[in-house]
Amino acid sequence: MNAKWLGVALAAGVAAGCGQGRAIFVVDIYSFLKGTNTDTLPYSGPVLPGVPDTIPVQTVNSLGLTSSIVDTVLLTGTISFVNRTDTGTVAFQVYFDSVANTVYTSAPAFGVTADVLPASTTDSSFSVNLPDALKPLFLASKVYVGIRASATPGGASSPAGPLQGTAKLTALQARIVVQDKIF
Amino acid sequence: MRTSVVGLGLVTLMLGHAAPAAGQWLVTDARRIGMGGLTLGRSGSAVRYNPAYRAVPAQADRRGQPKVTIPIPLGIIQFLHDHPDITNDPEFKPGSTGFNPVLVVNTILNLPLYYEVKKAPTPTNDVTLFIARDTLRVDLGQAAKLVPEDQFGISGSSRPLDPGIDIKGVRVGVMGWLHDDVGFQLDTTLLAFLHDSAYAQPNTPYGALVHGLVEGGFAPTISYAGRIAGDSAKGFYVGGAVHYYLGVGYFRTDGDASFITGNPIFAGANPVTPDGRTLTQYSRPGNTLGHGVGGDIGAAWVSGPIELGIGVNDIGATITWPDTRQDSAYFVRDTATNRDTSYSTLFHNHVTTTTKLPVSYIANLAYTVGMTTLGVDVLNTGRGATVHVGGEQRIGLWALRGGIARDQRKRVEFGWGGGLRLGGLGLDVGFWTHTNSLSNERAITMATSLSIY
Numbered sequence: 330m331n332a333k334w335l336g337v338a339l340a341a342g343v344a345a346g347c348g349q350g351r352a353i354f355v356v357d358i359y360s361f362l363k364g365t366n367t368d369t370l371p372y373s374g375p376v377l378p379g380v381p382d383t384i385p386v387q388t389v390n391s392l393g394l395t396s397s398i399v400d401t402v403l404l405t406g407t408i409s410f411v412n413r414t415d416t417g418t419v420a421f422q423v424y425f426d427s428v429a430n431t432v433y434t435s436a437p438a439f440g441v442t443a444d445v446l447p448a449s450t451t452d453s454s455f456s457v458n459l460p461d462a463l464k465p466l467f468l469a470s471k472v473y474v475g476i477r478a479s480a481t482p483g484g485a486s487s488p489a490g491p492l493q494g495t496a497k498l499t500a501l502q503a504r505i506v507v508q509d510k511i512f
Numbered sequence: 513m514r515t516s517v518v519g520l521g522l523v524t525l526m527l528g529h530a531a532p533a534a535g536q537w538l539v540t541d542a543r544r545i546g547m548g549g550l551t552l553g554r555s556g557s558a559v560r561y562n563p564a565y566r567a568v569p570a571q572a573d574r575r576g577q578p579k580v581t582i583p584i585p586l587g588i589i590q591f592l593h594d595h596p597d598i599t600n601d602p603e604f605k606p607g608s609t610g611f612n613p614v615l616v617v618n619t620i621l622n623l624p625l626y627y628e629v630k631k632a633p634t635p636t637n638d639v640t641l642f643i644a645r646d647t648l649r650v651d652l653g654q655a656a657k658l659v660p661e662d663q664f665g666i667s668g669s670s671r672p673l674d675p676g677i678d679i680k681g682v683r684v685g686v687m688g689w690l691h692d693d694v695g696f697q698l699d700t701t702l703l704a705f706l707h708d709s710a711y712a713q714p715n716t717p718y719g720a721l722v723h724g725l726v727e728g729g730f731a732p733t734i735s736y737a738g739r740i741a742g743d744s745a746k747g748f749y750v751g752g753a754v755h756y757y758l759g760v761g762y763f764r765t766d767g768d769a770s771f772i773t774g775n776p777i778f779a780g781a782n783p784v785t786p787d788g789r790t791l792t793q794y795s796r797p798g799n800t801l802g803h804g805v806g807g808d809i810g811a812a813w814v815s816g817p818i819e820l821g822i823g824v825n826d827i828g829a830t831i832t833w834p835d836t837r838q839d840s841a842y843f844v845r846d847t848a849t850n851r852d853t854s855y856s857t858l859f860h861n862h863v864t865t866t867t868k869l870p871v872s873y874i875a876n877l878a879y880t881v882g883m884t885t886l887g888v889d890v891l892n893t894g895r896g897a898t899v900h901v902g903g904e905q906r907i908g909l910w911a912l913r914g915g916i917a918r919d920q921r922k923r924v925e926f927g928w929g930g931g932l933r934l935g936g937l938g939l940d941v942g943f944w945t946h947t948n949s950l951s952n953e954r955a956i957t958m959a960t961s962l963s964i965y
Contacts, residue, residue, distance in 0.1 A: 357644035364645045364779060390643070390778040 351400070352507040354391075356467070358474060359406065359501040361389045367476070368499075372419055374480030374492040383477045386432045393470035397507045402459040402467055404439065406501035409452050412445035412494035417483040419445050421453075421496050424475035425466050432475040438463055445494065452499075467505045540583040540625070542961040546929025546942030547902030548915020551889045552577065552878055560671070561874035561891065562810035562823025563751030566737035567681060569744055578938060578963030583625065586960055591624035622946070622957070629943065632955035646776035648712035648783070650705065659707040665695030665723070667895050669826065669870055674733075681738035687731045687755060691869050693894075695723040699770070714777050717787065719770020727762030727831065727867055729802065731755040742814075749812040751823075759802025759831045762867060763794040769843070786852055788843035793865055795833045804831040806869065819878040829869035836865040870894025883907065896920035902927060909933055913942065923947050925954070931963070938963035 362368040367384040376382055410419050422437035439457040459467075466472050476498070482490030544550060551557045559565045570577070595601050603612040622628065637653030652659070669691045676685020702718040704710035712718065735753030742748055767790025774780045795802060806829025812821040841856040876889035886903040902915025911931040918924055929942030940961050945954040 351638045353638050353640040355640060355642045357642070357647065360644035360646065361778070364776070390783060 354505040354507065356389065356391060356503045356505065357501075358389050358503055359498055362387055362474070362476075362498060362501070369495055369497045370476055370478045371495050372478040372480040372493065374417060374482045374490050376479075382479055383433060383475055386429050387474045388429070389472045389474055391467050391469060391472045393468070397468055399464040399468060400506040401504075402464050403504040404457045404459060404501065405455065405504070407452060407454045407499045408441055408443075409450055409497040409499055410443050410445050410494060411450045411497060412447060412492070414447055414494070415482050415487055415490050415492040416446055417444070417490070417492040418481045419443050419492070419494070419496065420479045420481075422477045422479075423501070424477070425463055426473045426475075427466055427469055429473045432473050433477070437477070445492070467503060540961065541581045542583070542929060542940035542942035542959040543578075543581070543904070543913065543931060543963070544942070545944045545957070545959040546913035546915070546927055546931075546940065547887070547904060548900050548917040548925065548927035548944070549898070550887050550900040550902035550915050551874070551876055551891070552885065552887050557874055557889070557891055558821060558823075558876055561825050561872055562812060562821050562876075563735055563737055563753050563808045564749040564810035564812040564823065565821060566683070566735075566751055567739055567749045568812050568814060568821075578965050580964040582962040582964070584960040584962060585625050586627040586958070587624040590627055591619075622955070626957045626959040628955060629958045630956040632947065632953050643778060645778050646714065648773065648777050649709060651709045652706060656707050656709065659703065660696075660698070661703060661707060663695055663697040665693065665895070667691075667693035667695075667870065667893070669872060669893060676733070681736050683733075683735045683737070685733050685735075687733045688728070689731055689757065689869070690728040691725070693723070693725045693870070697721045699768075702770070712773050712777060714773050714775035717770045717772045719768050719787070721768050722790065723766050725762070725764040725867065727759060727764075727802075729757060729759040729761075729831075731757045735808070746815045747813075749814070751808070751810045753808040755806050755808075755829070757802070757804045757806060757829060757831055757869075759795070759804075759833060761795055761797040761799070762802065762831075762833060763792070764867065765790045765792040765841070767791060767841070781850065782845065785845045786843055790841045791859065792839045792841055792856070793836050795836045799835040802831045802833040802867075804829055806830075817880045819880075820876070822875045823873065825872040826869040827871060831867045831869070832864060833866065834864050836863050837861045838863060838865075896922075911940075919947075921947075929959075933963070933965065936965045938965060
């Protein structure tokens with residue numbers, strides 16, 4: 330994203346608001362994933378050969394305010410685990426990185442786990458403050474996003490699984506509060 | 513990036529709030545401020561805009577007007593106390609994390625000559641920008657009220673030098689003249705986006721019309737001012753001037769500056785693309801001089817306690833510039849390199865263009881009876897009329913003053929104050945509300961000045 334011109338969009342008024350107040354940017358990450366049909370990820374435990382447990386790395390256009398200081402980045406959202414078979418635990422992990430190639434080699438930004446039952450849907454909401462090390466990522470003009478889903482079967486009748494279903498992201502929003510004056 | 517965005521934002525806001533400021537900057541008389549900016553007799557704007565007033569006696573004693581007014585700049589002391597090292601003050605340094613653009617704008621709009629008794633509160637709300645793949649929306653909160661809905665800008669027409677020879681009311685001289693006019697108007701889409709927090713639409717331009725003009729030169733002038741009826745106590749005065757304007761140089765630009773959203777807005781590499789196009793016209797100093805003819809007229813009637821005046825300036829003052837260059841200037845994104853670029857191309861050269869000085873007018877009425885003076889004036893310098901109504905009551909050594917004004921943005925302001933006169937020396941204090949700051953609430957300025965009678 331060309332942040333300079335995003336700034337222009339705001340310039341006629343934002344400077345006044347930033348005099349004492351805070352600048353807050355709300356980025357709907359979900360909309361970017363949904364737009365490329367990567368908001369849904371099948372899971373299976375154990376992992377099926379040839380079936381990826383991650384989505385292709387996605388690009389989210391962000392702020393491009395690299396000279397600013399981020400106060401907080403709060404991630405909120407909801408995931409629906411649509412489980413088909415078996416009982417167990419599903420982990421849903423979200424990755425952010427400034428480089429596309431290393432998204433999945435770094436530690437996940439956060440993860441959500443849920444206990445699932447056969448033929449049922451489990452909704453999990455989350456609200457996570459990003460650690461300091463990851464906050465600056467959202468100041469760049471682009472943030473690369475990855476998602477991984479993994480399943481651990483735990484049913485007494487079939488402890489080896491397979492635990493299978495689909496993790497559907499239904500909301501993922503980043504609320505970024507910029508600490509200093511951005512304009 | 514930071515600087516450019518700051519610059520545009522500040523300029524936009526400053527222009528939106530600068531119009532009423534212009535009048536106040538020039539007022540250095542606490543008496544006048546105490547009367548809400550009222551022009552009385554030969555003070556203030558009357559002589560500038562009404563050529564007849566050159567012949568009207570000052571009548572200083574009758575209206576308690578001083579010969580000389582010396583402002584006491586308490587505001588400078590206040591400012592230096594608050595910002596002892598402005599060159600290294602982070603609040604004034606762009607790029608510093610402590611940089612405060614609101615403070616900078618407010619300082620420019622309210623030069624710290626006078627003491628700011630009550631500072632206008634600036635919006636302290638959070639500003640939120642919503643970004644989604646196909647959505648862009650900004651919520652400025654209370655600050656949205658500061659986004660100007662109408663055309664806004666600043667303009668001025670001044671005569672910095674006016675030397676001449678006066679013989680029996682006829683005056684021959686050479687007048688310097690300067691005219692500037694900067695205007696800005698948000699288009700409906702950008703206005704809705706900023707003011708009403710409307711969602712940005714894909715593939716849509718958001719912009720503003722921009723206009724800027726500065727021109728100057730000198731004008732050989734012949735004028736007359738004199739009393740054509742009555743005597744010094746009751747008389748009718750007229751004045752007029754004919755100017756042959758000679759333009760030394762001018763620069764004018766008209767165009768639009770906008771950004772165009774992508775489709776979907778944030779799906780591609782360029783969510784928004786800049787697009788600026790202007791026609792610039794200029795005649796440099798050294799080119800053939802511009803020329804034109806214009807005039808001023810005025811009349812004043814003094815009858816005992818009543819004084820009435822009306823004056824009009826720069827009537828028909830159209831300047832013809834015979835050697836103008838016209839360029840088309842662009843600021844666009846180069847699709848090949850995906851970089852923002854600016855360039856200009858010659859449109860026409862050595863062509864004749866014209867500019868027009870704004871017609872200014874003033875009307876004033878004063879009524880003095882005993883130790884009481886009341887007055888009203890209306891002044892329009894080309895960007896809306898200002899109205900001042902005020903008065904002064906002198907009680908022995910003391911004077912009490914009050915007034916009300918309507919500024920160019922049609923906001924009502926109040927003035928009040930007082931003074932103490934000891935022989936030939938007086939001390940005056942005046943308070944004036946203003947909305948020059950980046951705020952919709954009034955601030956209160958206290959002006960102080962010494963008067964020599």
